[in-house]
Amino acid sequence: MSFYLLLYHLSFLGVMLLLVQSLNLVWKARLFSLGHHGFFGLGAYTAVVMIKLALPAGVAAWSTTAPSQRIVGLGLLVACVLAGGALAAGVAILMGRLFAQLRGDYFAVATLVFAEIVRSIAANWDYVGGGLGFEVPYLVFSKAGNERLLYGVFYTALLLGLNWVAFFLIRRIEGSVYGLYITAVEDDPIAAELSGINVTRLQNLVFVVAAMTAGSAGALFLHFTTLVVPTDFSFPNGLLVILGVVLGGLRSERCIIAATFIYTSYEVIKVRVFGLFGFESGVLIADWKEVLLGLVLIFSVTLPAVWHRAQIRQAGAPRQRRPLLAGGGRGGSVDAE
């Protein structure tokens, strides 16, 4: 693997980590959003519209040869990222208002439908390329010739730097009183409400911050790959993010490690294992990716439950009955009580 390829994969990992980290925060606040990829798409397409407005002469006329243009390009990039985050946050505020009374499964479906609305509008809107997607110019560094390495370093530094900032901020939040509020809501929303925490406001706040992160990640992703198609944020791809949270052990910090694991093992299998058998790398694994995804999702949820029961039986303790119609309380999580 060349150094450039490594950088390229690291940048992808950076995008993935931003999404998983922010979704994890949302789930911690007991909002089971299944539509996080919708905010990602919203950010990416906001950036597309920004580029269309900023470069009316057409994307072909743009080139990064002159240094002055690079500075303009950098400005444009920052503007796109901010706009993507802002629009996603705006929509999240609206959704927080509307969905305040929906809980659990209903909220999950409503957010999933939201993501599907974003995707199908993008797929039908000719102004942004419709189903074929939209290609933007390389804004700061081009990927041609000698500049390729510079391009790789730039985006890796940017994405991993942003991750560092996000991680640092989450740590700070957890140390603050807001962290205690979130933990209280995570443990028992009703008890939290009774202790004087405005649960709905807290949940809305977390939701908006996470949406903003996902939106900016989407805008950055667009300028990193320079191409976005509506299927980039279709439901199976959104599931990759959810899988990061689930594999980390539902609402635990280990989601970051889990996401890293998913991403890197996926790349390794794609390039190394299937490469060994002489398959065109990526062709076969792309076919079976969703099957694997489904299996991993089922087993990552059911196996801990089966294992937990077997452990109880082995210990000779009477078989504990969990609350039959669980919904709230601690019985709701996968980790052992």
Place this chain on the structure above:
Amino acid sequence: MAYLLDQIVNGLSLGCIYALIALGFAMVFGVLRFLNFAHSEVFTAGSFIGYFVLHRLSPRLGSSPFLLVGLAMLAAGLGAGALAVLVERFAYRPLRGYSGVTVLLSAIGVSILLQNLGIHALSAHTRGYPGVALPITPKQLALIILVLSFTLLFVLVNRTPIGTQMKAVAEDRRTAQLMGIDPARVIALVFFLGGFFAGIAGVVWGLVYGAIHPQMGFYPGLKAFIIAVVGSIGSLTGTFLAGVCLGVAESLLSAYLPSTLSAYRDPIVFTLLIAALVWKPSGILGKPTIVKV
């Protein structure tokens, strides 16, 4: 005027299919309080079973189309029901007692798995559904099937001991168990019935629209779930009404939307659905429930 009537008939048949799928969602949600995401794949599976049965039998039974369609629907219903029971056994039963969201994750995994196994086994492209020379149109057939299914289910739930058991388990599983009901058996039956109607809906879909593919279940499934919620979970009449309303609304939208907006039919329908979900989370016929702490 004739055009409007045509559109309403189209909408009614679409609404019948939605209502049939929504039945399965509503029954499972009523008993287990979780969203059975894999239900849309059960619907697709039923459609494909019907496709193969029709292909096999149409040379031999071409002279008696009602028998042919009846057999296809029976096979599709039984096959889809069996699939639903299998899914319940291996993906949901280990999670009994966990929160709805945990089971939902497992269901999403099953859905993705089945969908993509279908793509590998049957290829992703669209197939033409074999036509049957029925004396009535497929849309009329859809209406008849819906009325029959609802009558059957109504009688089953309200007039038989097994229906009483189902209602008891839905109300309070532990107390039902104390009364000598085996919840595992009742739950398996609920899944089977839901799958049965979804399988029949799959055949009707194929006959009405003439084309099927392994990923076709996603959109009808999402819509049917919201229908089940808006039609108040557990109320047969509500599900029926909500399904037919959505079907008619959708077909009127595609008929009367200006051409610049017609590509956005699905986003508009989904927005309407979310609005309905937000406006009436307890359903059109339901009363607001009080959550006890």
